[in-house]
Amino acid sequence: MNHLLDPAILFFVLGLAAGLLRSNLEIPAPLSRFLSLYLLMALGLKGGFALAQSGWTQQVAAAMACAVLLALVVPAIAWCVLRRLLPPFDAAAVAATYGSVSAVTFVTASHLLEQQGTPAGGYMAAAMALMESPAIVLAVVLAHWLRAPAAAVVPVGGQAALAAGPGAGTGPRVAGVLREALTDGGAVLLLGALLVGLVTGEKGEQAMHPFTVDLFKGLLAFFLLDMGLLTARSLGGLGGMRPLLCLFAVAGPVAHGLLALGLAKVAGLAVPEATLLAVLGASASYIAVPAVLRHAMPEARPAIYVGLSLGITFPFNLVLGIPLYGAVARWWLG
Numbered sequence: 001m002n003h004l005l006d007p008a009i010l011f012f013v014l015g016l017a018a019g020l021l022r023s024n025l026e027i028p029a030p031l032s033r034f035l036s037l038y039l040l041m042a043l044g045l046k047g048g049f050a051l052a053q054s055g056w057t058q059q060v061a062a063a064m065a066c067a068v069l070l071a072l073v074v075p076a077i078a079w080c081v082l083r084r085l086l087p088p089f090d091a092a093a094v095a096a097t098y099g100s101v102s103a104v105t106f107v108t109a110s111h112l113l114e115q116q117g118t119p120a121g122g123y124m125a126a127a128m129a130l131m132e133s134p135a136i137v138l139a140v141v142l143a144h145w146l147r148a149p150a151a152a153v154v155p156v157g158g159q160a161a162l163a164a165g166p167g168a169g170t171g172p173r174v175a176g177v178l179r180e181a182l183t184d185g186g187a188v189l190l191l192g193a194l195l196v197g198l199v200t201g202e203k204g205e206q207a208m209h210p211f212t213v214d215l216f217k218g219l220l221a222f223f224l225l226d227m228g229l230l231t232a233r234s235l236g237g238l239g240g241m242r243p244l245l246c247l248f249a250v251a252g253p254v255a256h257g258l259l260a261l262g263l264a265k266v267a268g269l270a271v272p273e274a275t276l277l278a279v280l281g282a283s284a285s286y287i288a289v290p291a292v293l294r295h296a297m298p299e300a301r302p303a304i305y306v307g308l309s310l311g312i313t314f315p316f317n318l319v320l321g322i323p324l325y326g327a328v329a330r331w332w333l334g
Contacts, residue, residue: 006112009224011228012224012225015224015225015230015232016228016229016231018228018232019228019231019233026229027225027229032226036186037185038219039103039223040190040193042211042212043103044129044189044194045196045211046125046197047122047125048196049198049202049204051122051197052200052201052202053201054123060123063123063273066260066263066264066277067130067280069263070259070263071100071130073259074099074281075138075139076095076099076138077259079095081252085242086304088146089146090301090305092142092146092300093305094305095135095138095142096293097286098256098284098309100133100284101283101285102285102286102314103186104224105279105321106276106279108322110124111216113275119272120273122197124280125190126194127277129194132186132187136288136289139289139297187288227314231310234310237307241308252313253282253313253316254282256281257279257321259281260280260282261278261329264277264278264329271329274329275326278325278329282317283317286306286310290309
């Protein structure tokens, strides 16, 4: 548990404590957005520089294949479980949230692996990018499938009319929602930075070293301070939540992480890469996916899918999950 003494983690705890104490400490929204974009840009550049050195190897291809498979399987598993606990639209929204990934959890895990002297390949940033959108696409398709019965034409007084109800209508246009999911600013920046790093290689790495390395730890700590404050605010939405849902917010990610480690073992990934794959499988989106779902699935309640992912899963993964997945990876794959 030495990672709990890492300054970045301690700043998260500080933000959480300040939020719970109702301090007036606050990070301006534009600064928080800048920090988020900085971390994605730095992560993408590091991944591109690493890919420029290693090239497209069998290990890289295996990691990408595992990432895509996880991005398809995890939301499907989550949907099968959650449809027994929640109304259909809420279940689909939570499944999409847990089927996508948390960039901050991934960045923190990468940072901790570097601190331990066992850095993972930078190409795992590309794996993260691949895992962000499939769950959103599946959720949009599922939402339109759920709306179909309610939008059926029903004869009323000799005339055709749409059935009334919360699911009536066709909802947002699929093409527009899918475009928003696939062109999310964070994903575009991450992939673009990775491409820049790949093209510029060693010279680019030397030129950007002060930006991607020297500033990284301090800005990560600052961002986690903000995430602590945000987590504290989200805890209020957990009041009245069913205990089984709260249990899913912990047990689900652990199961997804173990599934990822199983895939990593079959694919022959090294321990650091397997650890990051487990972190990706176990994480849940609380920024990109909720932003899309508010338009794509207005029938779902944000208090549930944001409350579970940000109020329970994010702090669990940050404090206990990351070292747990690392320990299991070393025991199973090491």
